Amino acid sequence: MSDFAPTEARLQVTLSKYPGFPRDPAALVRLIKHLYKEIHDEANAVMKPYGLNHPEYNILMMMYGSPDNSLNPSQLADAAGEKSANVTRLTTQLCEKGYIARASSEDDRRKVTLTLTPEGIALIESFLPAIVTLLFRQTRKLDTTEQAQLEVLLKKMLAGYGE
Amino acid sequence: MSDFAPTEARLQVTLSKYPGFPRDPAALVRLIKHLYKEIHDEANAVMKPYGLNHPEYNILMMMYGSPDNSLNPSQLADAAGEKSANVTRLTTQLCEKGYIARASSEDDRRKVTLTLTPEGIALIESFLPAIVTLLFRQTRKLDTTEQAQLEVLLKKMLAGYGE
DNA sequence: AGTATATAGTTCATTTATGTATAATCAATA
DNA sequence: TATTGATTATACATAAATGAACTATATACT
Numbered sequence: 001m002s003d004f005a006p007t008e009a010r011l012q013v014t015l016s017k018y019p020g021f022p023r024d025p026a027a028l029v030r031l032i033k034h035l036y037k038e039i040h041d042e043a044n045a046v047m048k049p050y051g052l053n054h055p056e057y058n059i060l061m062m063m064y065g066s067p068d069n070s071l072n073p074s075q076l077a078d079a080a081g082e083k084s085a086n087v088t089r090l091t092t093q094l095c096e097k098g099y100i101a102r103a104s105s106e107d108d109r110r111k112v113t114l115t116l117t118p119e120g121i122a123l124i125e126s127f128l129p130a131i132v133t134l135l136f137r138q139t140r141k142l143d144t145t146e147q148a149q150l151e152v153l154l155k156k157m158l159a160g161y162g163e
Numbered sequence: 164m165s166d167f168a169p170t171e172a173r174l175q176v177t178l179s180k181y182p183g184f185p186r187d188p189a190a191l192v193r194l195i196k197h198l199y200k201e202i203h204d205e206a207n208a209v210m211k212p213y214g215l216n217h218p219e220y221n222i223l224m225m226m227y228g229s230p231d232n233s234l235n236p237s238q239l240a241d242a243a244g245e246k247s248a249n250v251t252r253l254t255t256q257l258c259e260k261g262y263i264a265r266a267s268s269e270d271d272r273r274k275v276t277l278t279l280t281p282e283g284i285a286l287i288e289s290f291l292p293a294i295v296t297l298l299f300r301q302t303r304k305l306d307t308t309e310q311a312q313l314e315v316l317l318k319k320m321l322a323g324y325g326e
Numbered sequence: 327a328g329t330a331t332a333t334a335g336t337t338c339a340t341t342t343a344t345g346t347a348t349a350a351t352c353a354a355t356a
Numbered sequence: 357t358a359t360t361g362a363t364t365a366t367a368c369a370t371a372a373a374t375g376a377a378c379t380a381t382a383t384a385c386t
Contacts, residue, residue: 006241007242010225010229017227018291024310024311025302028313029202031318032195032202032317033199035317036196038324058196061177062173064176065174066176073364081200084364084366085346085365086343087365108363110365111363112364112366125181135188137323138188139187139320141323144187146316150316150320151187158198160300236334237334237335248335248373249372253372271382273333273380
C-alpha cells in the first residue's frame with residue numbers, strides 16, 4: 001500500500017520551519033502527484049503486453065471517445081494533455097503500427113484528420129478488459145457514493161486552474 | 164478555466180461503444196491526470212525565474228521537509244516519486260548549483276547523504292512565497308471543509324494501489 | 327572465515343518529452 | 357486581390373526520464 005504518512009510528516013516539518021506554508025493545499029497537491037504516478041506506472045504495466053505505453057493508450061482512447069473515431073492533432077493534444085509536438089510523434093508511431101490513419105482535411109487543408117483503423121479499434125477492444133479490471137482495482141477502496149463525491153470535489157478543484 | 168465537459172462527453176461515447184466501461188472510475192482517473200498536468204505546468208512556470216523546474220522543486224522540498232534538511236538518494240526517490248537514476252541526475256545538477264551537498268555516510272558506506280546547503284535553504288525560502296500563492300490559487304475553489312473531505316477521499320483512493 | 331545474497335547508488339544507452347523555428351493554409355481587410 | 361496576422365501541424369535540436377548493467381558495500385548463512 002502506498003503510504004502517505006511520511007509525506008504528512010514532511011509537511012509538519014515544513015510548517016515548523018516556515019509557518020506560512022499552507023498545509024492542506026500542499027497535501028492535496030502531493031496526493032494528486034502520488035496518485036498520478038501510480039496511475040501512470042500501472043497503466044504502463046498493463047499496456048506493455050500490447051506494445052503500448054500510457055500516453056499511446058490515452059491517444060487511442062481519446063479517439064475511441066469520439067463518435068466517428070477521429071480527431072485532429074490539436075484536439076488530441078487538448079484531450080490527452082500532451083504537447084502538440086508530442087502528439088505528432090505519438091500519432092506517427094501509431095500510424096506506423098497501423099492503428100490510426102492520417103488524412104488531410106478537406107474543409108481546412110491545414111488540418112489533419114486522424115482516424116482509428118479497424119485494427120486500432122480491434123486493439124482497443126482487446127485491451128479494454130484489462131483496463132476495466134485496472135480501473136476497478138484502482139478505485140476499489142471507494143464506494144460509489146464516495147466516488148461521486150470525489151468526482152465533484154476534483155472537478156471543483158480543476159475549476160481553479162487557468163482562469 | 165479547465166473544462167472537463169469534453170472528457171465527460173468522450174466517456175459517454177466510450178460507454179455507448181463498450182458498455183462494460185466503468186464510467187466513474189475512468190472519470191476519476193482522467194480528472195487526476197488533468198489536475199496533475201495543470202499542477203506540473205504551473206509549478207514549472209512559477210519555478211522558472213529561480214532556474215528550477217518542478218522535479219527539482221520537489222527534490223528541494225522533500226529535503227526541506229526533513230528535520231535535518233538531509234535525505235539519502237533512495238529516500239528522495241521514494242519521497243519525490245522519481246526513479247533512482249533520475250534522482251542521481253537531479254541531485255547532481257542541484258549540487259553543481261550549490262543548493263545541496265553530497266557526502267558518503269559513515270555508518271553505511273554504500274549510502275550517500277544529501278543535505279541542503281545554506282544557499283539551498285535561502286533559495287527555498289525565497290521562492291516559498293510564490294509557491295504559497297500558487298497553492299492557495301490552485302485550491303481556492305474549495306473551502307476548508309471541502310479540502311479536508313478531498314484529502315480523506317484521495318488518501319482512501321491511494322490506499323488501493325500497490326497492494 | 328568464506329561465500330552467497332541483498333542493497334545503495336551511479337553510469338550508460340535508449341526512449342520519451344519539450345521548446346523553438348518553419349511551412350502551409352486560412353481569414354480578415356484595405 | 358494583395359497583405360497582414362492567425363492557426364495548424366511538423367521538424368529539429370535539446371532536455372528529461374527510464375531500464376539495464378555495473379561497482380561497491382553490507383548482511384546472512386553454513
